[in-house]
Structure formats: structure tokens, C-alpha cells
Amino acid sequence: MATRQTPLMDPAYFEQLFSPYPGFSPTAIRPAYFDTTMNVWNVFRYKDVQRIFSDYKTFSTAREIAFPPVDGMPDPVNVSMGNQNPPNHTRLRKLSFPSFTARTTGLEPTIAATVESLILKVKDQGRMDLIADFSNPWPAIIVAKILGVPEQDYRQFMTLSFEYMNFMTPESARATVTLIKYFEALVEERQRRPQEDMISDLLHDTSKEDRLSIQELIGTCMFMIVAGQAPGPLLINTILACEVFPDLQPTLRAHPELIQGAFDEVMRFFSPVVSSIPRVTLQETQFDGQVVPKGSLVIPWISAANRDPEQFEQPDVFDIRRSPNRHLTFGFGIHFCIGAPLARLEGEIALNLLFQHLKNIEIDYSEPLVRLDSPLLFSVKQAPIKFTV
Numbered sequence: 001m002a003t004r005q006t007p008l009m010d011p012a013y014f015e016q017l018f019s020p021y022p023g024f025s026p027t028a029i030r031p032a033y034f035d036t037t038m039n040v041w042n043v044f045r046y047k048d049v050q051r052i053f054s055d056y057k058t059f060s061t062a063r064e065i066a067f068p069p070v071d072g073m074p075d076p077v078n079v080s081m082g083n084q085n086p087p088n089h090t091r092l093r094k095l096s097f098p099s100f101t102a103r104t105t106g107l108e109p110t111i112a113a114t115v116e117s118l119i120l121k122v123k124d125q126g127r128m129d130l131i132a133d134f135s136n137p138w139p140a141i142i143v144a145k146i147l148g149v150p151e152q153d154y155r156q157f158m159t160l161s162f163e164y165m166n167f168m169t170p171e172s173a174r175a176t177v178t179l180i181k182y183f184e185a186l187v188e189e190r191q192r193r194p195q196e197d198m199i200s201d202l203l204h205d206t207s208k209e210d211r212l213s214i215q216e217l218i219g220t221c222m223f224m225i226v227a228g229q230a231p232g233p234l235l236i237n238t239i240l241a242c243e244v245f246p247d248l249q250p251t252l253r254a255h256p257e258l259i260q261g262a263f264d265e266v267m268r269f270f271s272p273v274v275s276s277i278p279r280v281t282l283q284e285t286q287f288d289g290q291v292v293p294k295g296s297l298v299i300p301w302i303s304a305a306n307r308d309p310e311q312f313e314q315p316d317v318f319d320i321r322r323s324p325n326r327h328l329t330f331g332f333g334i335h336f337c338i339g340a341p342l343a344r345l346e347g348e349i350a351l352n353l354l355f356q357h358l359k360n361i362e363i364d365y366s367e368p369l370v371r372l373d374s375p376l377l378f379s380v381k382q383a384p385i386k387f388t389v
Helices: 013-018 046-054 088-104 109-123 131-135 138-147 152-164 168-190 196-206 214-228 229-246 248-254 255-270 342-356
Strands: 034-036 040-044 127-129 279-281 284-288 290-292 297-300 359-363 382-389
Touching: 013 214, 046 297, 088 138, 088 196, 088 214, 109 127, 109 131, 109 138, 109 342, 127 131, 131 138, 131 229, 131 342, 138 152, 138 196, 138 214, 138 229, 138 342, 152 168, 152 214, 168 196, 168 214, 196 214, 214 342, 229 248, 229 255, 229 342, 229 359, 248 255, 248 342, 255 342
Parallel strands: 040 297
Antiparallel strands: 034 040, 127 382, 279 297, 284 290, 359 382
């Protein structure tokens, strides 16, 4: 039987879809350069991107340096662990990680039930939007359960989470303001009436003398949205990879033990995180002999680093058995994604259940794929699929 030809098999089509800017390849390896239009330094090589992630004394994630308040409001994201350097990053992680671990341990049945309920809603239709009907709802619901968002607010929380994750856009700014106000009210409620959830844990933990401030707690909730949404783009990009490489879907159906390796290669080759948030140089530094002044914005291009031939043998070959596969999609060093193990677990459960219930999954190209409007993330706005049961 002839292999089905899909638009995503055309490298030019996929590169255009993958790129946040017209005519810009986010996977090309090149020397660092200063963009006079954006007023930022762009950095592409694996060793340099890894250095940016590691050297927090030179490259600061402290967001208040790079970004103004949102609509004049003090933004608690500025004080979340993702936007702090040690020693405060260490303190925030130490205070929040035990509750996160406790609330995510043993979640497999909840994840499976949540994922399966979404599949069963559309199973008899023979088609669905993989994003709106599936990959957006389930990670947001899991984060909501962990934090303690009431079930009646799940739909609103899911919508806001997706808009918030579309970083550096007007939609994200509006969602940020709405989420801050929502968490302020929820934290106030949990102060009066604690429940079995992460917000209550962090408010009422008496085992430590130090506690998160209310601002830090809300920032942690916002950070959890970021960490918790990772499984959605991972799954979407895995299905896109199945369109580019037709042998991938039957291979993973027959050998589910290869799914985690496939996820690593998807995160390397079709990185859901194209670039990281800009860092600010706290001191003068250099790339490729070029002087980068103190106070400069620096963008590390993860998608390019993940294709660096100095780090990866045959980087333009998609190989789910690649080992080692030290991609930088989950970050590196102190800012390695706190939700990475949960993202892998959720992704594996979701993909296995999709394959269990739905056969012959294909993208429906009658609706064109459109890139998500984000300079940081790669995904698509809609992913209509067809399938049999």
C-alpha cells in the first residue's frame, strides 16, 4: 500500500510552520548576533544555550528586570521560582516542591480517568480537534486538581491557562491579569477554609518557620500552569511527527516501550519550546568573540541548540532510539522543569489511551494548520484529526 503523502512531509512547509518569524529558521545553527530591530542578542549553539541556563550569575531570569508590571499591577510571576535566581530560587523550590511531590504522587488513575473521559466524548464522531477537545483540557484539569481549583471553574481555568501560555501576546497579558485576580480570591478562600490541595498545603504548612508570601504563592500557582501545560504540546507534536514519519505511529502502537524515547526525540526535533524567555546580562560577557554589554537581553534558541551537530550526531535525522538525547527542551540546571516527570507520565498515559481507543489517526488537512502566535512556543492553533474505532 502506498504511503499517504501529507503536507507536513514537505520540509519547507514544516519549517514555515515551525518558525515564529517569516523567513527565520529556528533550527539553524549560526553565531550569536545582535538584532537591532528587537534589541536582543540571539544565541543558537548548544554549548552557549546550556551556558545561559547554567550561569545565573551572568544571565538572570529575574523577570522584573526585563518586563514591566502587567497593566500596572504587581505581577506575582516576577517572584515565582522560574523568574528568580539563587538564593531565592532555592528557597522557593524548597518550600513548594514537597507539596508538589505529594500532590502528584499516585496521580496515574486520575490522569487516566480524565484523559479517557475526553476520548469517550468524541470517539463515535470519527474526528475531533486534538487541541480544543483533548490536549488543552486534560493538562489544565490536572493542574487545577493539584492546586485546588474548584471543579465548576475548570472550563474558565482551562481557557485562561491556554491564553496565558501564549506568552508575549495581548491575550496572554489579559489572561495574566484575570488569573492573578482569580488566585487572589482562591487563596483568600483557602486561608479561611483549607482543603486537600497544594494551595492549602502552602498556606497552612506549620513544619517550616519560613513560608511563601501571598505574592509568592500566587506566583507559584502561575508557574504551575506553565509547568503543568507541557504534556499538551508534547502530545500534539508527537501526532505531527507521525504525519511527517508514517512509520512512527504503527511502531509506537506495536512497541509502547519506545514512547518515552519517542517523546525525547519529539522534544528535540519538534521542540514545543522554540526559545526560552530572555535573560538579562548582569555583567559584560562574550559570544563568539563579540562583547555583550551588561544589561543586554539575550534569547536562547532551544530549537536550534537541539539540532547542533556538535552535540547530536546526525541532528537532522529523527531517531526515537537516539541515546544519549540531552535535549534542552525541559531546560537545564537549576531551572530544569519541575513538571518534567509529570509531563512524561501524562503524555505516556494519554498517547497509550489514544492508541487504545482510536485507530488510523490522521490530520485532517481540510482545515489548514496555523501556527500558534507565540515567539516562545511551537504548536498549532487547531489540530483536526480523523480516526476509526
